[in-house]
Amino acid sequence: MTSTDTTRVVHGPKRPGTPALEARGLTKHFPVHGGLRRGRVVRAVEDVSLALPEGTVTAVVGESGSGKSTLSRLLTRLTAPTSGELLLDGEPVGGSARARRAYAGQVHLVLQDPFSSLNAVHSIRYHLRRPLKLHQGLRGSELDARAAQLLERVSLTPAERYLDKFPHELSGGQRQRVAIARGLAVRPRVLLADEPVSMLDVSIRLGVLNLLDELRERERLAILYVTHDIASARYLADTVVVMYAGQIVESGPAVQVTDSPAHPYTRLLLSAAPDPRRREPVVLRGRGAPPSLIDPPSGCRFHPRCPLAMPVCAETAPPVRPAAGDQVAACWLLDPERAAGTASA
Amino acid sequence: MTGEPVLEVRDLCVDYGVGPGGVRAVTDATLTLRRGEVLGLAGESGSGKSTLAYAVTRLLRAPGVITGGEVRFHGPDGVLDLLEADAATLRRVRWDQISVVFQSAMHALNPVARIDAQLTDALRAHRARLGAAERRERAVELLRLVGIGEERLRSYPHELSGGMRQRVMIAMALALEPRVVIMDEPTTALDVVTQREILDELMQLKDRLGFAIVFITHDLSLLIELADTIAIMYAGRIVELADAQRLFHSPRHPYTLGLLNSFPALHGERVRMEGIPGSPPALTALPAGCAFHPRCPFALARCAHDVPRLTEPAEPAEPDGAPAARSAACWLHTGGEHVPAPLARVLGSTP
Numbered sequence: 270m271t272s273t274d275t276t277r278v279v280h281g282p283k284r285p286g287t288p289a290l291e292a293r294g295l296t297k298h299f300p301v302h303g304g305l306r307r308g309r310v311v312r313a314v315e316d317v318s319l320a321l322p323e324g325t326v327t328a329v330v331g332e333s334g335s336g337k338s339t340l341s342r343l344l345t346r347l348t349a350p351t352s353g354e355l356l357l358d359g360e361p362v363g364g365s366a367r368a369r370r371a372y373a374g375q376v377h378l379v380l381q382d383p384f385s386s387l388n389a390v391h392s393i394r395y396h397l398r399r400p401l402k403l404h405q406g407l408r409g410s411e412l413d414a415r416a417a418q419l420l421e422r423v424s425l426t427p428a429e430r431y432l433d434k435f436p437h438e439l440s441g442g443q444r445q446r447v448a449i450a451r452g453l454a455v456r457p458r459v460l461l462a463d464e465p466v467s468m469l470d471v472s473i474r475l476g477v478l479n480l481l482d483e484l485r486e487r488e489r490l491a492i493l494y495v496t497h498d499i500a501s502a503r504y505l506a507d508t509v510v511v512m513y514a515g516q517i518v519e520s521g522p523a524v525q526v527t528d529s530p531a532h533p534y535t536r537l538l539l540s541a542a543p544d545p546r547r548r549e550p551v552v553l554r555g556r557g558a559p560p561s562l563i564d565p566p567s568g569c570r571f572h573p574r575c576p577l578a579m580p581v582c583a584e585t586a587p588p589v590r591p592a593a594g595d596q597v598a599a600c601w602l603l604d605p606e607r608a609a610g611t612a613s614a
Numbered sequence: 615m616t617g618e619p620v621l622e623v624r625d626l627c628v629d630y631g632v633g634p635g636g637v638r639a640v641t642d643a644t645l646t647l648r649r650g651e652v653l654g655l656a657g658e659s660g661s662g663k664s665t666l667a668y669a670v671t672r673l674l675r676a677p678g679v680i681t682g683g684e685v686r687f688h689g690p691d692g693v694l695d696l697l698e699a700d701a702a703t704l705r706r707v708r709w710d711q712i713s714v715v716f717q718s719a720m721h722a723l724n725p726v727a728r729i730d731a732q733l734t735d736a737l738r739a740h741r742a743r744l745g746a747a748e749r750r751e752r753a754v755e756l757l758r759l760v761g762i763g764e765e766r767l768r769s770y771p772h773e774l775s776g777g778m779r780q781r782v783m784i785a786m787a788l789a790l791e792p793r794v795v796i797m798d799e800p801t802t803a804l805d806v807v808t809q810r811e812i813l814d815e816l817m818q819l820k821d822r823l824g825f826a827i828v829f830i831t832h833d834l835s836l837l838i839e840l841a842d843t844i845a846i847m848y849a850g851r852i853v854e855l856a857d858a859q860r861l862f863h864s865p866r867h868p869y870t871l872g873l874l875n876s877f878p879a880l881h882g883e884r885v886r887m888e889g890i891p892g893s894p895p896a897l898t899a900l901p902a903g904c905a906f907h908p909r910c911p912f913a914l915a916r917c918a919h920d921v922p923r924l925t926e927p928a929e930p931a932e933p934d935g936a937p938a939a940r941s942a943a944c945w946l947h948t949g950g951e952h953v954p955a956p957l958a959r960v961l962g963s964t965p
Contacts, residue, residue: 441893472873472889475888476891504884524884527880538807543835543839545835551839
């Protein structure tokens with residue numbers, strides 16, 4: 270699941286060849302303007318290395334404020350990183366206007382709210398024709414043929430029924446499909462989906478998740494699925510990446526991470542998730558709320574909430590270590606010397 | 615649940631607007647809430663679950679109109695018909711006997727008033743004989759009840775985290791020790807860990823103080839853990855009503871089955887799930903007959919024109935010998951029809 274060079278662990282599904290998109294040491298510190306903390310920074314994302322190979326789904330899971338949305342914005346280049354670099358098909362991404370536009374044609378973002386990400390005064394036809402014109406240079410009748418094709422790819426059939434509708438005439442799930450179709454118009458290699466189903470009705474969420482699954486299979490897209498719902502991450506993803514307070518604390522094959530979590534934070538998330546099959550009362554594995562990212566805790570950022578914290582956790586940040594197979598976690602409990610004598614939970 | 619009823623809703627109907635432009639948002643809702651019970655109302659947006667709750671508390675705003683039915687509240691001074699009650703009676707009962715926790719704590723708290731002022735406001739209105747010192751004492755007590763320290767009394771809402779604001783909302787709802795607390799998606803905007811902490815506290819408080827809860831949410835998987843009885847709503851109607859374990863292990867309505875199949879599991883083999891095809895209907899264009907029939911994999915010919923009533927399914931008694939305290943609005947269960955296997959499971963068999 271990860272390849273380790275001398276200094277850095279790259280998270281994400283392990284596949285042979287060059288990943289479609291790779292982030293190396295991506296860091297984002299937002300400056301604080303005004304107020305008493307002027308001149309300081311919010312450490313939103315800290316040294317994240319992530320590889321997204323084609324034909325895979327990587328889920329990023331975490332609470333609000335964990336940095337998962339900032340990460341997806343860094344990957345779209347909507348936000349400039351403080352440090353770190355992006356590689357598209359192994360090539361460093363340039364900063365020129367031309368390079369930006371080429372990048373936008375390769376990496377596409379699907380937003381959370383399909384009620385505000387489509388323009389209410391334009392038809393579906395308009396939404397789909399624009400990227401085809403701007404990025405593919407298509408003209409005339411070809412445009413409509415391709416627009417209809419796009420709708421069929423997201424299972425909005427027959428396409429003629431939808432082309433002349435306006436966003437308000439569609440349901441939430443249909444709108445999200447249009448947003449995805451618009452993303453596919455530029456023939457991207459990478460689709461970044463930031464909470465794509467959390468605003469949708471429960472009964473139609475699976476339809477959109479299954480569509481992402483088909484796009485992975487059929488179009489070999491590299492998909493990043495950002496979510497707070499660990500059960501849906503387990504359902505859809507090849508790899509689950511768990512973020513806490515701006516850092517990746519654990520990653521590995523989806524089922525393995527959710528069935529035998531290695532990091533105490535992942536255990537906490539799983540213990541809190543709704544589960545109708547749960548027989549015994551819930552025992553929360555930890556308390557409290559995520560820390561301020563202006564003054565993150567020393568050492569391991571999770572140590573103030575961790576039920577298994579040791580003295581070392583408050584002093585030194587734990588290195589990323591293998592837990593089992595392709596599963597890795599940043600926790601001192603995985604250090605054979607440190608964990609000796611500590612009961613593992 | 616053997617407690618005596620505290621809130622009874624009979625054939626409640628609610629419309630939005632009148633005349634040809636009006637739509638029916640809740641149709642013939644019948645429910646009973648017992649003392650100390652958690653009654654879950656689950657459904658998608660537009661299913662009428664919030665409308666039902668607001669109609670019961672008479673908080674519904676125009677163009678919402680209650681067009682029929684009966685809501686009987688069993689208070690300390692006898693039974694009260696809430697739909698007939700005048701403004702003065704309602705003012706006395708609301709908050710004191712029936713309180714509401716609204717969905718968004720961010721907007722439900724007054725941003726320019728401190729927490730102590732908002733907490734003591736209800737005490738001032740309903741407990742006139744309390745002095746300022748006693749009110750403050752009670753406010754501290756209430757905050758402690760929901761796990762917030764006294765030092766937060768002088769805070770403004772924006773100084774609190776989302777979870778704390780929601781806790782303050784719950785403290786306010788409990789201020790006068792009501793018999794019934796109605797909670798409309800109380801934890802939807804919160805992170806899972808905070809949600810779990812608040813729900814744990816809420817259940818402990820319920821056991822200690824003995825109030826009953828109507829819990830409204832779209833998250834059926836959460837509700838099954840939490841609620842004693844669950845009512846599933848679709849397009850304004852209650853389509854299935856059963857205790858939580860029966861509903862989860864042996865659903866009777868195809869919509870309930872579809873909803874249960876819409877939540878990926880946290881354990882076991884990964885299998886492809888299909889959810890429910892199509893999308894919920896608009897209230898302005900409800901299908902004839904059973905509103906669910908266009909999305910139903912088991913639809914019969916009569917489902918397209920006859921509306922099924924909520925009745926006890928025609929089936930043998932449950933193996934545990936208990937009377938089948940459940941009902942479903944589906945033609946498959948009225949007898950004579952072949953019931954598909956997923957809708958004929960009995961409690962105790964492996965799902």
